[in-house]
Amino acid sequence: xxxxxxxxxxxxxxxxxxxxxxxxxxxxxxxxxxxxxxxxxxxxxxxxxxxxxxxxxxxxxxxxxxxxxxxxxxxxxxxxxxxxxxxxxxxxxxxxxxxxxxxxxxxxxxxxxxxxxxxxxxxxxxxxxxxxxxxxxxxxxxxxxxxxxxxxxxxxxxxxxxxxxxxxxxxxxxxxxxxxxxxxxxxxxxxxxxxxxxxxxxxxxxxxxxxxxxxxxxxxxxxxxxxxxxxxxxxxxxxxxxxxxxxxxxxxxxxxxxxxxxxxxxxxxxxxxxxxxxxxxxxxxxxxxxxxxxxxxxxxxxxxxxxxxxxxxxxxxxxxxxxxxxxxxxxxxxxxxxxxxxxxxxxxxxxxxxxxxxxxxxxxxxxxxxxxxxxxxxxxxxxxxxxxxxxxxxxxxxxxxxxxxxxxxxxxxxxxxxxxxxxxxxxxxxxxxxxxxxxxxxxxxxxxxxxxxxxxxxxxxxxxxxxxxxxxxx
Amino acid sequence: xxxxxxxxxxxxxxxxxxxxxxxxxxxxxxxxxxxxxxxxxxxxxxxxxxxxxxxxxxxxxxxxxxxxxxxxxxxxxxxxxxxxxxxxxxxxxxxxxxxxxxxxxxxxxxxxxxxxxxxxxxxxxxxxxxxxxxxxxxxxxxxxxxxxxxxxxxxxxxxxxxxxxxxxxxxxxxxxxxxxxxxxxxxxxxxxxxxxxxxxxxxxxxxxxxxxxxxxxxxxxxxxxxxxxxxxxxxxxxxxxxxxxxxxxxxxxxxxxxxxxxxxxxxxxxxxxxxxxxxxxxxxxxxxxxxxxxxxxxxxxxxxxxxxxxxxxxxxxxxxxxxxxxxxxxxxxxxxxxxxxxxxxxxxxxxxxxxxxxxxxxxxxxxxxxxxxxxxxxxxxxxxxxxxxxxxxxxxxxxxxxxxxxxxxxxxxxxxxxxxxxxxxxxxxxxxxxxxxxxxxxxxxxxxxx
Ligand SMILES: [Zn+2]
Numbered sequence: 001x002x003x004x005x006x007x008x009x010x011x012x013x014x015x016x017x018x019x020x021x022x023x024x025x026x027x028x029x030x031x032x033x034x035x036x037x038x039x040x041x042x043x044x045x046x047x048x049x050x051x052x053x054x055x056x057x058x059x060x061x062x063x064x065x066x067x068x069x070x071x072x073x074x075x076x077x078x079x080x081x082x083x084x085x086x087x088x089x090x091x092x093x094x095x096x097x098x099x100x101x102x103x104x105x106x107x108x109x110x111x112x113x114x115x116x117x118x119x120x121x122x123x124x125x126x127x128x129x130x131x132x133x134x135x136x137x138x139x140x141x142x143x144x145x146x147x148x149x150x151x152x153x154x155x156x157x158x159x160x161x162x163x164x165x166x167x168x169x170x171x172x173x174x175x176x177x178x179x180x181x182x183x184x185x186x187x188x189x190x191x192x193x194x195x196x197x198x199x200x201x202x203x204x205x206x207x208x209x210x211x212x213x214x215x216x217x218x219x220x221x222x223x224x225x226x227x228x229x230x231x232x233x234x235x236x237x238x239x240x241x242x243x244x245x246x247x248x249x250x251x252x253x254x255x256x257x258x259x260x261x262x263x264x265x266x267x268x269x270x271x272x273x274x275x276x277x278x279x280x281x282x283x284x285x286x287x288x289x290x291x292x293x294x295x296x297x298x299x300x301x302x303x304x305x306x307x308x309x310x311x312x313x314x315x316x317x318x319x320x321x322x323x324x325x326x327x328x329x330x331x332x333x334x335x336x337x338x339x340x341x342x343x344x345x346x347x348x349x350x351x352x353x354x355x356x357x358x359x360x361x362x363x364x365x366x367x368x369x370x371x372x373x374x375x376x377x378x379x380x381x382x383x384x385x386x387x388x389x390x391x392x393x394x395x396x397x398x399x400x401x402x403x404x405x406x407x408x409x410x411x412x413x414x415x416x417x418x419x420x421x422x423x424x425x426x427x428x429x430x431x432x433x434x435x436x437x438x439x440x441x442x443x444x445x446x447x448x449x450x451x452x453x454x455x456x457x458x459x460x461x462x463x464x465x466x467x468x469x470x471x472x473x474x
Numbered sequence: 475x476x477x478x479x480x481x482x483x484x485x486x487x488x489x490x491x492x493x494x495x496x497x498x499x500x501x502x503x504x505x506x507x508x509x510x511x512x513x514x515x516x517x518x519x520x521x522x523x524x525x526x527x528x529x530x531x532x533x534x535x536x537x538x539x540x541x542x543x544x545x546x547x548x549x550x551x552x553x554x555x556x557x558x559x560x561x562x563x564x565x566x567x568x569x570x571x572x573x574x575x576x577x578x579x580x581x582x583x584x585x586x587x588x589x590x591x592x593x594x595x596x597x598x599x600x601x602x603x604x605x606x607x608x609x610x611x612x613x614x615x616x617x618x619x620x621x622x623x624x625x626x627x628x629x630x631x632x633x634x635x636x637x638x639x640x641x642x643x644x645x646x647x648x649x650x651x652x653x654x655x656x657x658x659x660x661x662x663x664x665x666x667x668x669x670x671x672x673x674x675x676x677x678x679x680x681x682x683x684x685x686x687x688x689x690x691x692x693x694x695x696x697x698x699x700x701x702x703x704x705x706x707x708x709x710x711x712x713x714x715x716x717x718x719x720x721x722x723x724x725x726x727x728x729x730x731x732x733x734x735x736x737x738x739x740x741x742x743x744x745x746x747x748x749x750x751x752x753x754x755x756x757x758x759x760x761x762x763x764x765x766x767x768x769x770x771x772x773x774x775x776x777x778x779x780x781x782x783x784x785x786x787x788x789x790x791x792x793x794x795x796x797x798x799x800x801x802x803x804x805x806x807x808x809x810x811x812x813x814x815x816x817x818x819x820x821x822x823x824x825x826x827x828x829x830x831x832x833x834x835x836x837x838x839x840x841x842x843x844x845x846x847x848x849x850x851x852x853x854x855x856x857x858x859x860x861x862x863x864x865x866x867x868x869x870x871x872x873x874x875x876x877x878x879x880x881x882x883x884x885x886x887x888x889x890x891x892x893x894x895x896x897x898x899x900x901x902x903x904x905x906x907x908x909x910x911x912x913x914x915x916x917x918x919x920x921x922x923x924x
Contacts, residue, residue, distance in 0.1 A: 038547065038548055041771065042766040042771075043546075043547070043548075043772070044526075044528065044534065044536065044541070044544070044546070044649040044650075044766075045526075045527075045528045045534075045546075045550060045645075045646065045647040045648050045649050045650065046646070046647075047645065047646050047681060047682050047683065048683065049680065049681060049682075049683050050683065077762050079761075079762055079765060079808075081765065081768065081785055083768075083770050083781070086766060086771060087762075087765065087766045088762070088765030088766055088768060089762045089765060137781075139770065139771075269809055269810050271761075271762075271805060271808035271809055271810075271813075272808075272813075273758055273762075273808050273813070273817055276652075276653035276654040276684075276759050277650075277653050277683060277684065278683050278684075279683055279684060
């Protein structure tokens with residue numbers, strides 16, 4: 001039997017306005033090579049100057065994962081030739097990174113947690129992009145020099161499930177801190193996976209293989225599965241030593257296999273050494289204090305929701321898993337909606353209606369509106385069933401909750417007098433059933449309630465109807 | 475040639491007339507090959523610029539084939555400073571390719587001759603700037619000094635060359651050789667001009683993270699040759715120098731004594747350690763600084779059948795032998811398995827050198843030292859690269875320690891070749907450096923006429 005050992009390197013693009021070492025804007029959906037300057041083009045004589053906002057965001061992250069913050073860190077040059085790297089070296093932090101020895105708790109569905117240690121998080125500059133068009137290749141350097149935080153975990157994960165839970169947690173933390181857009185498809189949250197296997201019970205770490213740049217959770221799971229299979233097959237066939245060596249591989253989604261990026265003999269030597277163009281990066285007291293004062297994180301928010309709103313652990317996890325959801329929920333609460341109904345109406349009803357790439361942020365129904373709708377359910381103005389119609393209507397039309405209730409005539413009748421009148425009519429019309437009920441066939445209660453609701457065209461408050469019928473037949 | 479101080483008093487008409495004369499004179503003396511080309515931008519006192527300092531809209535090539543076709547799109551900070559002080563870049567001067575050399579023979583534009591004796595090298599790497607000033611083809615020039623590249627050619631050509639404290643002058647816009655050692659400095663006809671030009675180009679610059687964020691006091695208006703200073707001399711250290719140098723050194727000591735300075739004998743560690751620490755540090759940095767010249771975005775490109783071939787062909791054709799040698803050395807000392815033994819050790823030695831200087835400067839204001847072990851050699855005299863590297867023994871420790879130093883002519887040998895010596899001051903004490911240099915200059919004749 002084998003045990004799988006997985007460590008992750010996640011490149012998170014920090015959402016600063018300007019690049020890491022120059023004042024070019026970081027928005028790179030502009031005309032190719034327009035957001036560039038002598039420094040990020042690596043022209044002769046140009047020099048890097050550290051954007052201190054990056055240091056601030058890295059410190060926030062270090063605080064969030066309970067890490068050691070190196071108040072003095074250093075930059076190093078990592079050399080390799082590629083057209084998307086204009087200086088042919090990347091400025092990174094090898095020897096003294098800004099953040100070290102942190103940890104992150106991943107959550108399982110049964111409410112248990114596991115600690116994944118984070119070895120380090122260091123600042124480095126992103127590369128540009130190569131665009132291949134037939135015989136020619138073009139280079140777009142708009143992205144070159146964008147700040148990245150590379151977050152390196154210890155090899156603490158044992159299967160794909162833990163990997164995905166770790167990534168989701170990490171993702172929600174950087175979003176909660178608002179230090180990155182963390183969009184996997186757009187490349188602002190990039191994952192490299194290091195995988196090895198070992199016989200169960202063996203404490204030794206065997207050869208790790210790196211799988212680079214996989215852009216969805218699903219592909220990450222698949223990539224790990226096929227790579228683990230490759231390694232186990234090699235072991236069982238007695239060719240582990242020959243076939244598994246430390247290298248970088250790419251995942252092919254179509255063929256469902258990992259492929260060698262470069263051969264063994266071309267193992268890269270990055271010739272790291274301290275960057276002489278930059279002084280040490282110092283986090284002064286002012287920056288340290290302000291960066292330590294971070295917003296409430298997912299775990300803390302979840303615990304608060306449980307204790308403050310009496311939410312179940314499961315519901316609290318669902319609502320706090322991503323920042324947009326948690327924010328949306330809190331706005332509904334601010335609107336005066338009950339927590340219990342807000343959870344259902346947000347996580348089930350609204351989420352179920354968000355289709356065609358609609359998200360909570362682009363939803364036609366905003367948090368204040370959904371909060372009002374829930375409030376109308378809470379105070380029994382409308383029934384849950386009627387509320388679904390209101391929500392359906394609001395997903396398609398621009399209006400407000402109360403106007404839609406009026407317009408669709410969905411106001412619930414809770415007035416006991418009116419309900420009593422309807423109940424009397426139904427009971428009078430069904431004397432045989434009344435008799436059966438009184439003789440002990442209590443299941444007939446549902447029939448009477450249904451008849452009254454039908455007569456009221458759904459506008460009667462079912463609970464009130466229930467109570468009136470019970471008291472009349474008692 | 476008029477001095478910089480005099481030129482600064484000329485009207486713009488007088489300056490225009492002067493520049494026309496100068497252009498003619500440069501053409502007549504083209505044999506020296508001090509200038510790569512002459513291009514004036516705007517009004518002001520003309521200053522010759524080494525070919526590795528960025529001047530907007532100029533071809534700036536570090537005398538390398540690999541930068542042919544490149545036009546600088548921006549001004550170095552020192553150029554901006556010259557312009558706002560009423561000076562103007564006027565012609566780019568020849569140099570060793572990427573400032574790697576001590577003879578200005580490795581330029582892709584051919585060698586520069588020493589105006590004092592055309593069979594001799596002008597020194598390097600700022601040989602073009604030194605020769606231009608020495609031949610009366612420039613009022614003053616800017617050079618860059620990584621391991622003596624201002625001071626040594628100044629000594630060989632008989633002019634004044636000054637390397638400021640590391641961090642005093644912005645490196646923004648200086649094509650980098652070795653980032654932790656490079657410093658731009660003035661090359662002039664006399665000490666006072668050097669102080670004037672130093673004042674103009676120095677000062678904190680937010681574009682250079684290694685520039686010193688401290689107030690830079692002007693020195694030229696406070697020059698004082700009559701200050702009595704404690705000056706260290708190095709009898710043992712000088713033993714490796716030629717007789718010409720030893721003789722000049724003894725003369726200089728006598729001159730300093732007669733000027734009333736207090737002479738104290740000191741010693742520095744064997745300069746062979748300087749050579750090792752320097753060549754490891756400089757080549758490691760240079761390897762990465764020159765990696766950007768790949769033929770992809772600008773400069774010389776030789777199309778290959780694939781990317782790797784394009785890289786190899788462009789760089790093989792674009793770089794000269796000495797540059798290739800240093801790129802290989804730098805890659806070697808940084809490669810895995812060797813990094814600790816070479817690079818890390820070199821940084822430790824660098825610290826020891828710094829500490830040693832600091833200890834000496836606890837007791838003295840200045841150190842008098844040779845700048846080169848001999849006068850300018852004849853072309854072809856330094857046959858092996860190692861001969862050239864060893865000729866740097868007296869100049870490089872100053873760069874490793876980041877100190878300010880000034881080289882000035884103090885003697886001539888029997889063949890009439892100038893002999894220069896250098897004064898070294900503690901970090902950021904340029905005032906004392908210039909005061910001492912002015913005092914020494916007063917004891918000898920200023921510039922040696924050709
Ligand atoms: Zn830029």
